[in-house]
Amino acid sequence: MFRALQMISGKPHIDRMLGRVLRLVGARKALLPMSIAMIAVMLVVVAATLMIARSQAWEQAEQQAENVRRAVVEDVRSQLTLYGRMLDIAQGLLGGPQFAGLPQDLTSGMLARMVHDFEAAGVVIVLDPAGFSVADSSGRSKRTDNFADRDYFSVHRDQADKGLYLGPPYNSRLRSGDPSFALSRRITGDQGQFRGVVVAAIRLEHFRSLFSSIDLGPKSTISLVSNDGVVMMRQPSSDAQGDVGRDISASANFREIKGRRSGTLVATTSIDGVERLISFGEVTGYPLLVNVSVATEEILADWWREAVLIGGISLAVSCALVFLALLLQGKVDELENAKAALAEVVSKDALTGLANRREFDVIVQREWRRAVRERTPLSLLMIDADRFKQVNDRFGHAEGDKVLRELASEIRGNLRRATDSAARYGGEEFAIVLPNTDEAGAMKVAETIRLAVSAKLQQTGAAGGGAAVTVSIGAASVIPDYAKSIDEFIAAADGALYAAKKAGRNRSQLADLESGQSSRVVSLPPRPERN
Structure with a gap:
């Protein structure tokens, strides 16, 4: 194979092909880092x-x-504003002296007509200064219940300037425990005297229905919370x-x-331990807060599916x-080995x-x-x-x-510097290139090699019956x-070589490059020919 490669090397089209192969092999060290860099860029x-999609x-x-x-917030505020206006109207009508003479049925009918179109209003009741019902929108006969213990009554009785009052939730006595909260107004007489309270019971079921109609996810919630x-x-x-x-007033979230x-x-x-994104805000003009809480796992559920995919x-x-990079690198390693073998064949003498x-x-x-x-x-x-021909x-x-x-072997063994290069010039002729070496250094190397060859190869010839060589x-x-x-x-070094041979062989001679003639012959005494 080596001889075949030697035969094809030097041909232009072959050299071009080999050049392309060697350039590919030259990228071997960068192949895996480049692949890793590409993967890193892709992953980044x-x-x-994904982070943009998450955001x-x-x-x-x-x-x-x-x-x-x-x-x-707008729905709650609108509802409460309408109820407040209704109470304002009722308070204005019931605060005059003519109210005292109105029959209960007439007053109740008037209240019934006022709340007819208000979906959330459970009942509107008029309480006298003692807390007894004197009229209600349900049209029932006079009630015997006393409501003086309710906050919506006592706050107006004790504070003449209270205005519209929104109370905490309670279970209604009049509607079998229906959860409600009260909006109430003080009824004040012409002389500023306390004439009682008009109160609208707002059914919380209305807000339950409203919140249930909004689908934010099974773990997401909507809350209506008082400022307390x-x-x-x-x-x-x-x-x-x-x-x-x-x-929930003690919770860190509420604070x-x-x-x-x-x-x-x-x-x-705090209620269920679920992490949520909470959007919160006040109901303007009322002591209420609306919280819309979306579970974070539901926010990112679709994103997680995309991220996993x-x-x-x-x-x-x-x-x-x-895998492809490693596979390709394996192939490139094969090319690298081929390159090394090719370099050996192209640059080395097969025999020596x-x-x-x-x-x-x-x-x-x-x-x-250089x-x-x-x-x-x-x-x-x-x-x-x-006399190598005689040996053959x-x-x-x-x-x-x-x-x-x-x-x-002797030539290679007597070169001491890595920069010195020995080659087979042709046949039995060899050449040594000595960089940064003057005449004295060159002759020293020449004599070292000549003496080593003379000693080694003549001993080998004598001991083994073979040829003694100088x-x-x-x-x-x-x-x-x-x-x-x-x-x-x-040509000067070659001429000095033949001058040394002409002078008797087994010697070193330095060429005089200035005159073009060889000079300064250094040699050992000729050894006798062996039979």
Whole structure:
């Protein structure tokens, strides 16, 4: 496979294809982070969308609760205003001296006609100064009941300037305990004397029906509460009777509502322990508050269903993206391995493991450009095995390949810097690029390698009956600039190599780049040929 890759490398269309593959592989490290970043962005967008939807659901619930509260407040206020006017009329008619002479039937008939169109009014009663009924709208015969113990009577008896009075809820004596509350007016004579009370019993059943007709949800409630914290009507209620008369004045919620007078709050109600959004406000002109309370779980029920659905889809998509990213990364890892194998094939010599000729060209050009930029010396060693053809002819190509591998091992083992690069230049010839190395440094490396090869490979040949091998080395060193040629640099080192061979082999020679001639031959004494 390596040889096949070597054969196809260098062809333009193949190189372009490999370039695209390698660019894809280059994105491997960013693949999973990019996928995670995309998922994070998607989840942030989903979360933001859900929070906006939640806020909108909450705002809509607040607006709905406020609209219902305003409607209920207006209905209650309108009803009470009409009843108040009716009592004003009755008080005006009954306060004159002519009232004393009116028959009870006539007075009761007049009251009956006045309340005929008032749905919530249970009965209107006229009480004398002692608290006895002298007329009522029901048209019944004179009652014997005394109502002097009722607050709606005593407050007018004791306070001449009280005006219209709205009392707490009570169970009506006249209508078999029907929950009601009273609106009452003092009847004052011409001389300011107390002439009695006219009182309208308002049936709380009317408000129960009104509240029940408004559907806010099974756990949502509408309440009519007095300023003293007494529940007039609550629907739905905890006792199925409207929680009439329940005292909530000690609750923190009521204290906050009474202090603020109108607005909204989120709180757990004391009656049933359910958290609700409460919209509250006064009934203008009357000591009453209307509270419209919507259970928070009902406000967000639809939102929760959407959140679970969208969240589930988002989670599934996120998992799918992670799975695809991992799957793709696995494929990219395979490409990365292929890239590493390809780089090994393209840049390495298969026999020796050193850089091949193509990689050598890349290295020497790169180091040349760096030396030009940095104005530092660059050295090149060209190494050739002496009489290598005789080794192949005498011992065969297998032994020759073994010698080349051992030569490569000695060359690699005697390079001490990571920046130094060794390559198989061709056949039995090798090259070493030494960045930032002057002539003395280059010759020191050359002699170290030459002596190591001479000692190691001659011992190997003697012990194993194989070939004893030496090397000749040509060196060139220069501080390059834009005026110098890299080809001349390589040719100078190559020329020094052949000068070393001509001078007797097994020696190192430095090229004189100024004169173009090789000079300064350094060598060991020639060793005798072995049989």
